[in-house]
Amino acid sequence: MAFSELNLSTELVNAIPNSFASETQIQSLAIPAIVTQRDVLALAQTGSGKTLAYGLGIIERVHATGLQQALVLVPTRELAKQVVDALQPIAAELGHSITVICGGEDVEQQVQRLGDCPEIIVATPGRLLDMIRKQLIDTKRIDMLVLDEVDRLLDMGFWPDVQCIINDLVNRQQTLMFSATLPETLQAKVTKFLNNPLKVTANKINSVVEHIEEKLYLVNKGSKTNVLIKQISEQKWPQVLVFIGARDNADALCKKLNKAGIECEALHGNKDQAQREQVLLAFKQGKVKVLIATDVLARGIHVDALPVVINYELPSDPSVYVHRVGRTARAGKAGLALSLVCHGETAHLEAIRQLTKRALELNQLQEFPVTDKPSTGENKRPKRDKQANRRTNQKTRASQFKGKK
Incomplete structure (x- = not known):
């Protein structure tokens, strides 16, 4: 099916870049419902074209129906800017404007842009709610709401802010919710804000894109850095995105790779907005070969033809794994997801298997034999002598600590 068959105006179809030759499954399912003003709950794999699915629907409604x-509410600044980058050229071709409202930027400049009455606002919840409370934005003008990566808006602690924002949208007529993963327990929480929604499922929920090859290696915890260095050095991938859990660990690992002669950068929440944008842009342009990132990058960030994603550490939340590996094999391309797993992460791996319904077999690397032993769950420290502790605490003079003769 072509875009011209999705109830889109000829002007909008002509404005779609040639790089989007035909619509994806989620676009063909969601767009007709959006342009007819239905509320939509859409679930689809990462890299399946969700941004364009709701974006084209919004632009069509703005252009043809006078919306x-x-x-559009998103969980991170990076995703907000990516949404704007994807939709701005198409909207501008039809004479419409988009602006971004997020932390890390000058508020006065954002207020000034809002004064130009952009038809589409892409925002992160914290900054937007702050502007609402300071009466710097007229929420009465907003009649359509999109929650992108809705599960992340829930689990990152944004939900109270999101609820406050929704309650302020007194003229809201249509609500769209998009995500790649959404447990049933969370669906019940979000659907109360939808009016007779059409539920669209383009792929198996919580599934991994079929073009992704998944390899998992069981390694010693202390061997992970050497394994990573050897894999990157030998495989000679043009680009690699490495996911790690903690910000400090990202910087430490980056230093080790640089010392080994592998040029890399780290990206995490401790960097200011300008630094994050600069690093991410350099990676997208291919100027940075290896990027070590915390999960600030796991959601919604698109890098053209990214061949490899490596999980240096498995996430404790299995849905994060789906989003991480979804940074590769986007738009129908092939990709590799490599995970380095130690015995202490087997519970995380089992949770990922349960969520994705995939075997995810663990292999071993001959040059890195596993010598660590699986945890038995028992406390290795000897039991404390509580009475001895009490006796020690009662001693007040140095002479009392001398042993008996």
Whole structure:
């Protein structure tokens, strides 16, 4: 099916870049419902074209039906800017404007851009709610709401802010929710804000894109850095995105790789917005070969033809694994997801298997034999002598600590 068959105006179809030759499954399912003003709950794999699915629907409604203003809420600044980058050229071709409202930027400049009455606002919850409370934005103009990566908006602690924002949208007529993963327990929480929604499922929920090859290696915890260095050095991948859990660990690992002669950068929440944008842009342009990132990058960030994603550490939340590996094999391309797993992460691996319904077999590397032993769950420290502790605490003079003769 072509875009011209999705109830889109000829002007909008002509404005779609040639790089989007035909619509994806999620676009063909969601767009007709959006342009007919249905509420939609859409679930689809990462890299399946969700941004364009709701984006084209919004632009069509703005252009053809006189929609005043649409608000797109996303969990991170990086995703907000990516949404704007994807939709701005198409909207501008039809004479419509988009602006971004997020932390890390000058508020006065954002207020000034809002004064130009952009038809589409892409925002992160914290900054937007702050502007609402300071009456710096007219929420009465907003009649359409999109929650992108809705499960992340829930589990990152944004949900109270999101609820406050929704309650302020007194003229809201249509609500769209998009995500790659959404447990049933969370669906019940979000659907109360939808009016007779059409539920669209383009792929198996919580599934991994079929073009992704998944390899998992069981390694010693202390061997992970050497394994990573050897894999990157020998495989000679043009680009690699490495996911790690903690910000400090990202910087430490980056230093070790640089010392080994592998040029890399780290990206995490401790860097200011300008630094994050600079590093991410350099990676997207291919100027940075290896990027070590915390999960600030796991959601919604698109890098053209990224061949490899490596999980240096498995995430404790299995849905994060789906989003991490979804940074590769986007738009129908092939990709590799490599995970380095130690015995202490087997519970995380089992949770990922349960969520994705995939075997995810663990292999071993001959040059890195596993000598660590699986945890038995028993406390290795000897039991404390509580009475001895009490006796020690009662001693007040140095002479009392001398042993008996």
